[in-house]
Structure formats: C-alpha cells, structure tokens
Amino acid sequence: MLQDKTIGNRIFDITNYTLLILIGLICVLPFVYVLAVSFTSPAEVAKGGLILWPKEWSLASYRYIFSTDTLFRSMLVSIYITVVGTFINLLFTSLMAYPLAKATLRGRQFILLAVLFTMLFGGGMIPTYFVVKAMGLTNSLWSLMIPNAISAFNLIVLKNFFQQIPDGLEDSARIDGCTDVGVLFRIVLPLSMPAMATFGLFYAVGHWNQFFSAILYINDSRLYPIQVLLRQIVILAQGSIGDTSIDNVEIQPLTIRMAVIVFATVPILLVYPFLQKHFAKGVMLGSVKG
C-alpha cells in the first residue's frame, strides 16, 4: 500500500517536472529568438529562418543603440515612472481595499459597485484628457502616474485577498491600541506580502508598458518613456498599420529592432525574480498564523 503510493507519487512528479520543463522551454523560445537575432550579424539574419543561437556574433546592433543617449534617457524616464508610480499605486490601492474588505462597513457594496462600473464604462480619451489637463498634469510625468493611481481590477482582487486574512490577528492589534490605519500598515500589509508583490508587479508592468498616454499627455519628446521609442522602432517597421506615406521609409534592420526589444524588456524582466522571495515569505508567515 505504502509502496504503491510512492510509485504513484514518483510517476506524478516525473510527469509534472517534465511537463513544466517543456512548457518553460516553449515559453522562453520567443525571447531566445529575439536575443539571438539581436546578437547576430544582419547578413546572417537576411538568410531567414529561426535563429536560436547566433552563428556569426555581432555587437553592431548594440553599438548602434548605445551610440546616442536618447534610449538611455527614456529608460530613466521609464524607471522613474515605474518606481514612483508603483509606490503610489500600492499605497492608494491598499488604503482603499482594506476598508472595503470589512464586511461590516456601511456603504461598502455601493462603493464596490461604483468601482466595478468604472471597469466597464469610461468617458473615453477626450474627456479624460480634459480632466488631466484641468488638474495641471499634462506635459509632466505625473500625468503617467496620477490618472491611473488605482486600477479597479487590482483593487477588487486585493480586497478579496485582504478578506482572507483571519480577523483574530487584527482584533488583537486593535486591543493593543492600534487604529485601523495602524492595523493596515503593521499587521495586514506585512501579512500580505505575496499579494503586494503580485500587485506591485502588475502595476510596475503596467507603467512600464505605457506608451499611448505618454504620447497623448506629453508634448515634450524628451519625456517619452522607453515604450514609445520601442514601438516607434519595432511596430512601425512591421508596416502593419496602413499608411501610404510610410510606404518607403528606411526601416531599421531586424537586428537593431531586436536589440531595442532586449534593451527595453530586460529591466522589467528582472523584477519578477527579485519579487519571488516575497512569495515564499508569505508562505512562512501563513504557516505561523495558523
């Protein structure tokens, strides 16, 4: 009986591990391709086909993109809005999600419904622009952080996470003289590190990928984040959006486009591995509380 179970377990584990390795490989493939092309010489790429390892190494693409400070500057802009923006997001979202997680709060349902409503209906680009302008945010980087300070989706899901924290812990803190604000910052947030890491990641990636609002709200091209330039170099080259006047523009070779993708993606890719330890931490705390 016992023997049987371990054999079953082993088969399960082996299948599971194999599948996961396979999925991991398939998922990493596109990025390996991008990476490989960016390091390959243009002549080699011109021959076509799937390149997963550079046959002829070349740093020409990187030399090209590093020969100007435009990309660096927009990278700094992106890092700035991502770090500061995410901080604002987490602060505002958790401040709002915590009270909404309290089933006894009066008016809670109404507020949640009102928040949900904004997920479905929006005023559109032009009225939103007028609001952003009236708040004096246009042409500054705040226009990329304040108008999206809280995502309704993240708020609702975070509220759901908060609800699963047992009340006992909070009550004991309250007896010790903490206010609700104190409970949130001293008890609930430290217990919710996995959730905070998750939503921090969601927000950070959201900020990192912003390009449309940057073009709309910012006139000074020196303040454009990296995604604007990335799309400028990558998407346009594909000629997918019909426009006759770009019929004949010189487009950057694939190698340079891929190098720009690598340059613009690697920083945000590094965020997740860094956050992973917080996921583990949540597990440990979780076991203590039980």
Add this chain to the structure above:
Amino acid sequence: MKQNVSISAGLPGTKAPRGKADTLLRDIIRDKWLYLMLLPGIIYFIIFKYVPMYGVSMAFMDYKPYTGFLGSPWVGFKHFERFFSEPQFGMLFRNTVILAVYNLVFFFPMPIILSLMLNEVRRAKFKNFVQTLIYIPHFVSWVVVVGIFYILLTTENGILNELLYQITGRKIAFLLEAEWFRTMIITQSIWKEIGWGTVIFLAALAGVDLQQYEAARIDGASRWRQLWHITLPAIRSTIIILFILRLGNFLDSGFEHIFLMITPTNREVGEVFDTYVYTKGMTQGQYSYSSAVGLFKSAVGLVLVLGSNWLAKKFGEEGVY
C-alpha cells in the same frame, strides 16, 4: 444606498426605525478611520473616472473634435441603429462571441492548471526558475509573437510545416485557413499569457497553510485529494472573482492580436467588433460610432458581470461586491 432602504423600510417586527439610524451613526463613527482611508480612493475615482463619464454622451451625438461636446448635434440612437442593422452585424457578433467563449473555456483555465502543477513542485529553486521562464512571453509584443508563428508555420519553409511534411507528406496552411484561425488565436494567447496568468494564483496559493498538507498526509490523503480539498478551496474565490471580472470585457477580443492575424481567407471567421470598428474609422474618425459600439460592449459586459455575481452569491460565494 442600503442604509436608505433600511431606514424607510421599517417593517413590523424589526427594531424601530430610529434605533436603526442610531446604529448606522454608531457604525460610521466606529469606522471613522476606515472611511478616512477610503477618501483618497473615492476622490480619485470621482475625478478621474466619473467626471469624464460625460464622454459617454458621444455615442448619442455626431461628435466632431472641432465642435466639441457642446456644439455637436444630438442624434439619439442613430449610431446604435446603424450598428445593429449593418449587414455584417450577425457575422461580427457570432465571431466575437465564439472567440470569447473559446477564450473562457480554453484559455481561462490554463493558468490555473499550470499554477496547480507548479504548486506540486517542492523544490523552490526549480519552481522559481520555471516561473521566471514562463512569464517572459508576456513581455513580447504581439507583432513579434505573430512573426515567430509565421516563421514556424508558414507553408514556405516554415519549420514545423516542413517537419509535418516529412512525417505526413503534406503541409497545412495554419495561417491562411479559416478553420485554423480560432485555434491559432487561442494557442497564441495561451503561449503569451499562460505564465503571466499564474502569478496571481501563485500569490493566492502562497497563503495556504503548509501544516494542512502535513496533516492531510498523516491522514493518508492522496495528492489528488489534497489538491481537491486544500489547494483548490484556497484559490476558489480568486478564480471566481477573476472569472466574473473577465466577463466584464467578454466582447473585447484584443484588437492588435486579431488584426495581425486576419487575412482575406479567414476574415469571415476573424472579423470581430474591434477590428471592424477600426476599419470603419480608417477613412474617417468615427468617434460617435465607435463610442456607440463600445457602449454596447460595455452594456453586455455589465449584464454578464451582474448576472454572474448574483449567481456566485447564490452559491454562497463572496463575489465581487
């Protein structure tokens, strides 16, 4: 809203109305800190979400940027009528809904399954490594994903198609044939987003008490039973919430992705509301028309969200609100 109802209700057999108002006041005073915490968020939603909401009126006007909201003429339901009476409306509706259902059935569960698989991995290093790999495609833009699929699947020296040819002696025009279109779209979506989708479930799973597994093992529960009785319940409410919220954008198909995949040969199954509105707007900015289509999509989303939330609550779940 709720308190208003309770004040006016005053049904016989319950406490006197006055007493209820008193408890309301007492509750508010008790929760004063909570309300204070809500305040910044409420102000945010009012200013940035509710103030611009007047823009919805665009759907009922013939809006032009230079005449603005005050100067554009009201036309009532003209744009809706036009939309519903388009000869292609039936096709667009069918394509959009089928794709949306495919997404819910085939795409939505994938990250959950993968999270459960990852959760069974006991070696933290391996788990972290796989997690890091699988979330990478999320950052690759659709243009690149579609480009890679082209390299793999095209009938002219496409790598997988060549392989297929070696084995079966024939090629399949995956990218051209209408019957493959939806499969391609869903496959690409899964490839790009499956890993990203696991992040939230892994966060939910991080809260599971490991001692529960320990206890279950001592009781001799098999891994399937552990999965069923410990793991799944831990993420059940997250799954339900995500499902309900997903229904809110039921009719959104992901414009960029579909647009890149549509060809003359698969348009009859590929054209959806989003791509259609884009084509409409190419010759003239059809602000009001696309706004009307957007409103229609939102209304459908609202009905689905309210309905599914009601259902979830009926089955004793927390739901969204």
Add this chain to the structure above:
Amino acid sequence: MKMNVCRGIGILMLTAVLAGCGPVDGSKAKSSGPDRFYLSIGATLIGELPPNNNAVEKAIEAYTNTDLQIEWIPMSAYDDKQRLMIAAGELPKLVKLAYTPDYISTIKAGQFWELGPMLKDYAHLSVLDSQYYSNISVEGRIYGIPIVRDLGRATIQYRKDWFDRLGLKVPVTLEDWYTVVHAMTLEDPDGNGKQDTYGMVLDKRYNQDVSSMLTRISVSQGGPNKWLVEDNQFIPEFLTEPFFETMKLFRRLYTEKLINSDFIVVDNNEASKIYDSGRAGIQISGGNAQSWMDKLIKTVPEAEVDVVFLAGPDGNRLPGEPGNAGFFAVPKDSVKTLEEVKQILEFLDKLFDPPMQMVITRGIEDRHWSDSGDYAEILDRTLDLREVKPYRDLLPNLAEYQQSIKPVRQPELYQKNQEIGKMNKEYVVENPALTLESDTYREKGKELEIIIQDAETKFIMGMIDEEGWRAELSRWQEAGGSQMCREYELANRSRAAE
C-alpha cells in the same frame, strides 16, 4: 524589513534625482534671441527621435530666424493626438495633416487658413508644380503646403545577372511577365542546382493603396489608375479588362506555384528579405534599386540589379501618386492674425532656399557631409539617419530636383533610378477621383476596399472562380460601390462646371 525600507527610500531618491535632470515642465532650455519668431510645429515621427538641440534644427532656426518648437508625435498615435489637440484647442501653429476624409471635413469646417491666394507673394511656393497643390486641394481651394514627394515612383527592378543567364527580356506584355516569372522560378537562375528561387514574391499588402501591384501592372497594360472615366461615368479599375487580365496572370502564377503560396501572411519585411538574400528576381518598386543591390551583394557578391521604366505595349505607363507625404496647414485656433500666417508662409518659403534645402536633405557640411568637388560625400550613415532623416521626412524638400543641391556621389544604378523617377512624371496616369469627394467613401470607403481586395486575393488563390468574382462585385455594388460611383460623377460634373 528595515533594510528594505532604507533601500526603497534610496531608490526613490535616486530616481527623483535622475528625473530632476530632465526638464519636467517642458519649458525650453534653448537660447534664442528675443526677436526670433516663435513657431511650434506638430510633426510626425517616423523613425527615431532626433537628439535635442541638434545641429540641423539649429541651422534651420538660425537661417529662418525662428525659435522652433517641434513636437515629435509618433506616427502610431498621431491622428489621436491631433484630434485631442483640435478638441482642446491646443494645436501648434503649423501642423502636418494627411489628405484623408477626416481632415478634409475639418478643413471644410473652416478650421484652417486658406493659403492659395497668398502663395503668389512667395518666390518658391508660387512656382511649385501646380499638380502638387491640386492633389491636396479641398473644394478647389488650397489650404496647405505639400510635403513634396515624387508623383510617380514605380519602376521595374530585376536581377540582370539572372536575366542574362536565362536569356530573358524585360517584360512588356502580361505573357512576358508570365514567361519571366516562370523561367526564374523553374530554371534555376542562380545555378545552385536547387529549385529555391521565385520569379516574383508578393506580400500581404500587394493590392493595397498607391503601391498596389495589380494597379501598377494593369496601368502599364493600358488600364486606369484606380478609376476610369468614360463619358463622365466612373468605372472602378477592377471592372476594366487590363485589370482582370492582370488578376488572371497572378491566378495562373499562383496555381502553377510560381509565386510564394503564403503571400497573404507575408509582411513586406519578409518579402524584401527574400529579394535581399537573392531568392527572387523581379519586382515593381517605388524605392531605389540601389538599396536592393546594396543588401543583395552582402549575400550574393556577384549579383547585378538593373532598373527600367514600367512599360507595356503602349510604352511607358505608370500610376500617378499623390506626390506628397502630407501637407502643412495653419490652424485658425492657434494663429489668429493674417500677419502671423504670412510669417509662417515666409518660414516655409525660406525652407525652399537652396542653402536650406541642402540642410534638410543632407545636413550640415563637415558634420553630415563633406564637399568633394562635384559631389557631396555623406560622412556618417548613422548620424545622417539620426539627425538629418527626421527633417528630411518632415519638411518639404525637392531633393535631387534642384540643380543647386550638390548631389551625393552615388553609383550608376542609383542615378539611373533617380533619372527614371524624374522622367516618370511624363508617363503618369492620374487617379481621377483623388481629390473628388464622396460621402459613401467617407463612411465606408475602407470596407468597400476590403470587399474587393479580399475578392482579388481569393480569385488569385483560386478560391473563387469568375462567377464568384462577379458575385463579389455585385456585393460591392450593393454595399455602396454604385452609390460611390454616382457621387464621384456628380462631384466631377460640378467641378467641371466651376
């Protein structure tokens, strides 16, 4: 925990400092004389962002005595941004517009200054070929200064070495085209013993817009450019004989596997890759054959490319193109006085002065190019791409047409292509509907186009036969095609009456 907080604050401070380096208020840091004319321009950004305060912009400012504020708006969001600026009344003083129904109706609503009557006061603007102006006129009036491009670009470019080896002649009739493509696909033109070449490769935009392959070949065979006018009847090209014959040619090529079978999913990059790596032999292109040659010899050193006029049995014939990459217009919102309009026109006029044309097309002497006697030598391709190209794309330039501009030393092929491009103007077949208005086109022009383009593709791929094709035609007519023809007829008649 404490460590983390400290680190977090550290990162915050660091980024705050970094962000402090860049101007956040958007104010200009440029030094400009107080008497300089301040001019803001809404510009499309096609490639990369030019560096701040670069030499080209400074030179333009100095010569025209302006204080330029160019807002580089990425192409992908240009129209949206433009709409916002119109709605918010924040347009710059000079904006680049495209000749599309959306902007035309904005112009008709009186949002921009009419410039036509004023042009005579400006030495360069007044002598610009009238075709350029009439191609952007709205109801017969001129509201903009065109960003001039060639009026007809199409040329036949082919692998001369392959042609010589197989003893082929440049195609004139449709049968010739078949022969040439057939030979280069099946007779191993590169002599590597493998059947791995194509005569011709199409991409998914093969039948779209001005560079439509079908239109180009059909015009060369005597067909109309998009529309045929007969007794003031507007007949779309796809109802004419030469066009249908052209389609049949491609259907034959497709069925016999002489062109790439996956063309409807191939983007133009992939298609050029096939040409550039020496796997395809002939194309009709609006670009310069030299750039094909340059890329080609990297993989096939012995390759040779030649370029000739697009011609059919009746001699040289090619479709005319709009001759602009958009135009500059002056919004009434931001420019209130006639005085200021004139100042702006003066600025634009000055851009046509030879020294300015040199700066716009070549950049600054000894930075971007150097004088080597009869020729200008480009010093640094990367610098040229980065600092000069954005202005070359944005501002009006007559490039090689002005004798006063020192030509860049270019290979013979380049010059030949250039020469053909100049002479093409004589053989152009105009699109008679280019500046005519039609409500149906405005409302569903693109949908109608898609019906026909899809049908063309399906016909070529053999998914529908002639009967099916006719069914699609009547679908087009019922969906608004006939209506559109009538509207064009009406518009044409009232224009003739004027």
